[in-house]
Amino acid sequence: MTNIPKHYDPSREDEIYARWLERGYFNAAVNEERAPYAIMIPPPNITDKLHIGHAFNAAVQDVLIRAKRMQGYEALWMPGTDHAAISTEVQVVKAIAKEGKTKEGMGREAFLARVWEWQEEYGSTIVNQFKKIGASCDWERERFTMDEGLNAAVLEAFERLYNEGKIYRGERLVNWCVKCRTTISDAEVEHEDGEGRLYHFSYKLADGSSTISFATTRPETMLGDTAVAVHPEDERYAAFVGKKVIVPLFEKGREIPVIADSYVDREYGTGVVKITPAHDPNDFEIGVRHKLPIINIMNDDGTINENGGAYTGLTREEARAKIIADMTASGLFIKEEKINHAKGTHDRCHEVIEPLVKLQWFLQMEELAKPALEAYTSGKLKFNRERYGKIYAHWLNNIRDWCISRQIWWGHRIPAYYCEAGHVTVSKDAPVACGTCGATDLRQDEDTLDTWFSSALWPFSTLGWPNKTKELDYFYPTNVLSTAQEIIFFWVVRMVFMGMKFMGDIPFTHVLIHGTVVDEHGKKMSKSVGNGIDPLEVVEKFGADALRLTLLNGNAIDSNTRFYWERVEFSRNFMNKLWNATRFVLMNLEDGSVPVFGENIPALPVEDRWIISHANALVREVTEKIDAHELGMATQKIVDFIWDEFCDWYVEMVKPRLRNAETKPQALGTLIRVLSRCLKLLHPVTPFITEDLFLALNKDAETVMRAPWPTFDAEKEDPQAEKDIEAIKELVRGVRNIRSEKQVPPGQKITVQIFPSDEKMHGLFSQCVPFILVLCNASEIELLGSAPASGEGVVSLVVVGATVYLPLASLVDSEKERVRLTKEQKRLTQEITRIDGKLANEGYMAKAPAQLIDAERAKRVEFAAMLEKVEAELKGMVK
RNA sequence: GGGAGCAUAGCUCAGUUGGGAGAGCGCAUGCCUUACAAGCAUGAUGUCGUUGGUUCAAGUCCAUCUGUUCCCACCA
Helix, strand or coil, rough: CCCCCCCCHHHHEEEEEEHHHHHHHCCCCCCCCCEEEEEECCCCCCCCHHHCHHHHHHHHHHHHHHHHHHCCCCCEECCCEECCCHHHHHHHHHHHCCCCCEEEEEEHHHHHHHHHHHHHHHHCCCHHHHHCCCCCHHHHHHCCCCCHHHHHHHHHHHHHHHHCCCCCEEEEEEEEEECCCCCHHHHHHEEEEEEEEEEEEEEECCCCCCCEEEEEEHHHHHHHHEEEECCCCHHHHHCCCEEEEEEECCCCEEEEEEEEEECCCCCCCEEEECCCCCCHHHHHHHHCCCCCCCCCCEEECCCEHHHHHHCCCCCCCHHHHHHHHHHHHHCEEEEEEEEEEEEEEEECCCCEEEEEEEEEEEECCCHHEEEEEHHCCCCEEEEEEHHHHHHHHHHHHHHCCCEEEEECCCCEEECEECCCCCCCCCCCCCCCCCCCCCCCCCCCCCCEHHHEEEEEHHHHCCCCCCCCHHHHHHHHHHHEEECCCCCCHHCCCCCHHHHHHHHHHEEEEEEEEEEEEEEEEEEEECCCCCCCCCHHHHHHHCCHHHHHHHCCCCCCCCCEEEHHHHHHHHHHHHHHHHHHHHHHHHHHHHHCCCCCCCCCCHHCCCCHHHHHHHHHHHHHHHHHHHHCCCHHHHHHHHHHHHHHHHHHHHHHHHHHHHHCCCCCHHHHHHHHHHHHHHHHHHHCCCCHHHHHHHHHCCCCCCCCCCCCEEEEEEEECCCCHHHHHHHHHHHHHHHHHHHHHHCCCCCEEEEEEEEEEEEHHHHHHHHHHHHHHCCCEEEEEEEEECCCCCCCEEEEEEECCCEEEEEHHHHHHHHHHHHHHHHHHHHHHHHHHHHHHHHCCCCHHHHHHHHHHHHHHHHHHHHHHHHHHHHHHHHHCCC
């Protein structure tokens, strides 16, 4: 009969995607006739494989882009990848280790050549995976953070910031990862709570008069102590200030001063703090204030350096143990206690961070932060939830200078050059001579830039900056930046201040922060736990549409989403429902019927007017929800409409008309009209199936992707039709309920007698007889002119606009009927009492909106009429 | 230490200007009704975490407590 398969099969997705690509539907170009709409993809790392988080974020962005594209915007979704400095370098180092090589052994150039090879081999993996899930990025514009153009942007930005004095080089305390052997920024430090030990020791005064005791969690840093500090107003120690104490760990001991600084908390511990400027941020500050010497005691690998005397060469842990032992031997160890405290660790490798003083490059943040903060406080930059804006503002308010140099090779090499004399020349183009002394023998800085430096420029570097391009003019600032909460300070903040700095404007107007996809128990998915879901496995089994629908449907965008397979099955089932609804329409077209699209809507049957009115309202709701970035709600509304209203009610209602050659064309017209609208509305969420079905339904159409988005039309609103059909649905539900309750066999046809409450209802029911018959599984519908004489074996049912009688003879137990009707009587009486209570409430009458009061009054009238009928039925039974 | 979120049906969750509690899954019952059993129909289940406050009206706003999750953080 039909060659369309009975079940939906997602295996054609690749083919559909290829066709879109081929036809260039994803491409966007400067077009003054259209308004621009742009989203810059958060570039995935080249080391990444598509995980469920990428898939979720991609789905969100793709919905927005596809909807806006259909709405007539020139919609650009800019794709690309990030070089992911440390992550990539670590991966490649691992790879070459298997060949017995080290990066130092290979040398910088050979190693980088190797990373580029690696990038070429694996860098496109993630891109292809994005395609697999239907992302409609403009792939012809794909960028990479280390491609030529972006490299130029990075150098330009560095040079300008340096020339303005915003980038400086200095010895500062930085976060040092002894495993990766590089500095990392504050944002990359994770604090992990763990059990630690607090050790209490004493130092003797140099004059031998007394001792002073203190506590530390890191005894090994005692090797770098250059002072002991107390609070200036602490009377207990007033006499000690200015005296010397002895750090005993060295052969001759080292004398260090007792200083007074208000940083010290008198209440905490003994009120004494040992000061190690080289290895603690606070101590560093105090060291600067008191001009204390800075003694670095640690090598880059975390072992004790030559300043550690007898401890030189030991690891951190070994040195700690030995110091405790030695202090104990000297009688200066007091006690140790277990405490909970947070340790800073590297977010990539989870190694404990060592604060070290190093010569590094920094970006001065104070001035850059101001306009970025202002952009938010002025309301220009918006977050989808205020609390995310607060996180943003809090970060900017507490910002410290950004350490931008990294001691790794993979990345943008810092464009600073040194001559023999040590002069620094910074230039985006490799200089031939020193800017200070003219020396020509120049050596470039070994360090590279933090990977986020180039990402910070992404919204404009991808559009051609520093060149003035028409793309920049047109698409910048972009519209939405979609990402997860933890990226706010890594990236969002930095894009904004760089955008303000170099473009004079925010990079995007809306920041959309979404939740995390977690496993079925609410746990974060992680490789080590092994609870991760591979999105490609989902695509393999159920298709990309089902994956996308699962991630979006019904989820509040800012809360975490639990992923479990039953949800995917539901999505798949919905795809199948949609598939079959369309298949049903197509089957009806197979006899050559030509649908008639009734332009004169008021002339259409009430069920058509109802579904058109309903679909019209849906368009408004969905459009509003998408504009508000509430995609879960938008999706759910479409799904509910298609399944509940369109399939379960409307399609059933028109079946009788489809069997009649005369009424069929018009019914087909409305079916196709409404279904096509649904497919358009759903297309951003499930692009593949909607394309397939839309083209099957609209033979002349080229694609649904570029079809105009449906628009809300106030003239199509038909509250009367909605009310009428609601009455009919209630009647049908009532009859079905009775059938089910009385266990009338499905095969048994029944007669439904309807006594309408007035002429208008009579007219309505008589129009709808054909489908009421089908929906109630009745053999006959009788429209009565008056209430029938009550009799045994008849069930009566009071609904809005009618009393319905079902002669079911022996199936009816009159006693049970009386109970049922009495229950109904009670319910209606309660409703009326409730409304009367409200209407008698002076406060309510005075302050509630008139609309609401009118609605309550109308309901009262309705309930009263129903109650009257129910009571009449009861009275009839008593007779 | 500071901040934020969440707590609604057995499970997972919607419920954004305060106006008579919802969905999916699961469960029960009956159906292969020629689009779909990946389906259809019918049904049962909630003191909307606690206590208080604002209001004519609170799942919704405010406060408190309890439980839970997350983020930030240099207290030795």
